[in-house]
Amino acid sequence: MLESDFHRGRRLRMSPGVRTLVRENEIRPADLVMPYFVAETDDPGFRKPIGSMPGQFQLSLDQLEQQVAGAVANGLNSVLLFGIPKVKDELGSQAYADEGIVQEAVRRLKDRFPELVVITDVCLCEYTSHGHCGIVQKGGEILNDPTLELLAKSALSHVRAGADMVAPSDMMDGRVLAIREALDDGGFVSAPIMSYAVKYASAFYGPFREAAESTPTFGDRKTHQMDPANSREALREAAADLDEGADILMVKPGLPYLDVIRQLRDSFEAPIAAYNVSGEYSMVKAAAQNGWVDEERMVMEIMTSFKRAGTDIIITYHAEDVLRWLNR
Ligand code: PBG
Ligand code: ZN
Secondary structure: OHHOOOHHHHHHOOOHHHHHOOOOOOOOOHHHHEEEEOOOOOOOOOOEEOOOOOOOOOOOOHHHHHHHHHHHOOOOOOEEEEEEEEEEEOOOOEEEEEOOOOHHHHHHHHHHOOOEEEEEEOOOOOOOOOOOOOOEOOOOEEEEEHHHHHHHHHHHHHHHHHHOOEEEEOOOHHHHHHHHHHHHHHHHHOOOEEEEEEEEEOOOHHHHHHHOOOOOOOOOOOOOOEEEOOOHHHHHHHHHHHHHOOEEEEOOOHHHHHHHHHHHHOOOOOOOEEOOOOOHHHHHHHHHEEEOHHHHHHHHHHHHHEEEEEEEEEEOOOEEEEEEHHHE
8 A cells, every 4th residue: 555545644743833734723812701700899899709710800900801801802702691699689670770780780881991892691699599590480480471571671771881782691582573662662772682492401511600699599490491402402592582682692602512503503593602610610620620631732722623613703701811822
């Protein structure tokens, strides 16, 4: 057999320069969205470590501003905000209060960093006393249609405060349409919606619920979040959200659902975001803290896998670290 008769794939792997030359996918700083947890507190300087997410904190407004300043200096383009209110009630009223913590955080960040893309998570679970994403009926059922109005009010209040984009994560049916109508009626036809279109009922959200203090006091989220066994259903959800007016489709979690990202990429033209969620972050951090893995290499490989699967936007708690590594 002649040498030229078989494929010599190694030819293009022999030097860093050639490997770079033929590299198919790359992380751009602007691909990254960093999530932050902002807490309503009278204590300036409040910076509470989240035990299950090493390196992540609940932050007061001033601490948030300081943290974001450092990240922006490193090239951070976008943030995703979650609020932890002082008081919770049955209807999650702080989610749509004009002086709510997320609304204040948006005003603060847009004032200091006008160029920063500020995205807000729209849901009720951080704001309700029962920890559910919607209005709960006696007996425990989460009511769909009555919840839509509260979600739409929340989204509108975020955009009124200056948010560049809203990201509904509740998984109620029809929420994208309800939010689109509320934004349009409010005069915000240009504010995009990044829909958590394909959101699975996942064990990977565990650490987030500690971070956001949003664990449901009873039951689970399986009547609205998707069954991890399904992927045809993901296409159905994505199509419905696009019809309702979603501008960006999100898949969540990320890593265990790369196949779903690829299917969406091949089926739709809209930008696709992957949410590399809390449990994915915590797995890497725990292994790295034990010295079992090389954190930087592992994280960059994970980020690259999102791009390879067809992701445009990566929402990740590793964003600040990745920016630092890319800048080196
Ligand atoms: C709220 C919300 C959750 C996440 C984002 N928005 C939690 C949940 O649905 O229980 C998860 C994010 C993460 O795990 O990093 N609906
Ligand atoms: Zn929720």
